[in-house]
Amino acid sequence: MNIKSFFATREQLLYLLAAAVPIAFTTWNALLNNFVVEVAGFDGEKIGLLQSIREVPGLLAFSIVFVLMIFRQQTAAYLSLLLLGLGTLLTGFFPSVVGLYITTLIMSVGFHYLETLHSSLSLQWINKEQAPSFLGKISALRSFIALFTLAALYVMMKIFDIGYLAVYVLSGGITMLLAIVTWIGFEHFKDDIVQETKLFLRKKYWLFYVLTFLAGARRQIVVVFAGFLLVEKFHFNVENMLLLLIVNTILNMVCAPYAGKLIERFGETLSLKLEYISIVLIFVLYGLVQSQTMAVSLYILDNLFYTIAIALKTYFQKIADPKDIAVTSGVASAINHIAAVFLPFTLGIVWIYSVSAVFFIGAAIAMIAFLLTFLLPKKERV
Template sequence: MRKTFFTKITTSKVALLYVMSISMVISFSAWMSLLNNFTIEVASFNGSQIGILQSLREIPGFLAFTVILVLAFIAQQRLVYISMLLLGLGTAVTGFFPSAFGLYMTTIIMSLGFHYLETLNQSLSLQWLDKKKAPIILGKISAVKSFTGLSVFILIYILMNYLALEYKYVYLIFGGITAILSIVCWIAFTHFKETVIQERKIRLKKEYWLFYTLTFLAGARRQIFVVFAGFLLVEKFGVDVHNMVLLLFINSVLNMYLAPKIGKFISIFGERIALRYEYIGLVIVFISYAFVDNLYIAFALYVIDHLLFAMAIALKTYFQKIADPKDIASASAVSFTINHIAAVFLPVLLGLVWLYSHSLVFIIGGLIAVISVVLSFLIPRNPKRGFETTLVKEV
């Protein structure tokens, strides 16, 4: 009996990975793009309150390892749907609570759903995807996420500028879409059996030390880019909001085109080469940020910086190759927490450094990237379980 198109979709693990990623971007892109204007224009936030809100947003990311504790009681796939629902509901009700306490609560709900969903998405991707095809599929998923984010931004622009919709209804629409998708997925998709029963304990395994270290350094570099790269453009070069939006638009379009090609590159040349190129590129970009005086060069650096982070797919597939299949869920959760450690303290510390020297902040970023370059030489040409680094003799 031939499968219908609907049946092919609802019995496909890859299709579910696409839906998970799309649903996540729909809510989170809407939440992020409206946040600054909503908190100022409607909730009348001051700098202290927005700082508290952003700190609260990062806490669930830092506590991502608790996913493993929850998985002792709930299957991974069901927890995915619950996380989607929390993300959607947290976003949907944001506009109806325009007070400090209300926004803190909705932010925690939204962020808990987002970070659990992101952790589980990575875990299931590495469990379900064939090792040879994983970089290519992850590249395509990255491109779809960029397209979705771009579509959300365009729809928000239309809803608010041409239909004059209030913030609360815009939040409700996009959060509602994610919440509805969670229910539809729960009902429609096959509940796939675990081919390998996942470890339900939180452990830091010494075999994965290189993956954990590179994950921590990636989180630190990412914080420098997210917090200070855009700030440099605004403060030093006076870039207005329209040009910042244009840069984000360019980044999304380029990522849609290049992410699948980056995935193919990783598949052909391997993780060692891909990560080495990424880290060397980031050294050049960060050092250039430190001394740039030309606006158009700064624009180019911002775009290149964003594209280089797309090569981080290689770090995920490196781990997929070296991991014991039963460790993927627990190690993914732990790595997500490790990635967020820098988010807790680095912006504050480097914010103080920024007051002394803009250039020094990016030089520190460059030094972090140099460490990553050095460590990338420890990645084997063909990594596998038992041959995680070049310091170990291949079995």
């Protein structure tokens, strides 16, 4: 494949945009806690507010519709990638409370807008039959780049003793460079369908909205509390947590393409049933777990079943009017982030009184999602 042919297809653009994101975001996320404590002197209150600021652009992802009144989706994606890289690059220059809040906001706007636009373009550009496999490959690619980035961070910081500032500049700079390369290298592909540019909630998408909200709630419980359980109850140290994250990343890289093929073969309805009932069992076992080995196994299993979550996107692709995809992708991202605003704090209070109750609540959420899958349409092999 020569350079000209590499920049010739929509699929290659989607792959390159997906690969660029983890270079900046994995760096930002992996170094955040150490950087804000060691360099910026953050305490729990300040880091909590920073994480809340980070989630605000996700909650406001529906505002992408206003951006699309000015820019085409492809151009908006390039600008979002530039913002992601810029926010990461600037992080090391502003080790203060206000500085980190501002750079986090810049980074997060770029990240969440790009995630929304990438999802929208993927569902518009990739046909329904190939979408599950394609999204599985995208997930695997992101995992590979994230794994490579983590390894590079370790080598740079532990072996060559490179500081935070240089690492942030390098990763953010590479991401911005890739944004410029994609902008210059790829032609502006014509939209097959002109997208809506007004906000809306359509009654016919109500089930997709509800499942998206429940998926966000379920994921927040895992992200916030499953790892915390390993540390608090089973005294997992940082080295073991990093090793576990690496194992999960490798498994996702290997299994995500197969998850896409599973969805193509058995359809979205059966695939989502499998995911949700598995999560019910995993959360129940989390609530009862007494051994470190079992807790680690559950953490890995949850990660594996989460690869099937792309079925919710391809379900929407099959039921949506093509012109609704861009706006609804933004609305869905906002709905997905609602739980990120209130659930960690609320369940954090529950955690004080009963660790098991947190996971049993998660099981109830997953069971509601499972029962709702029986309302999914049977036609079009969804």
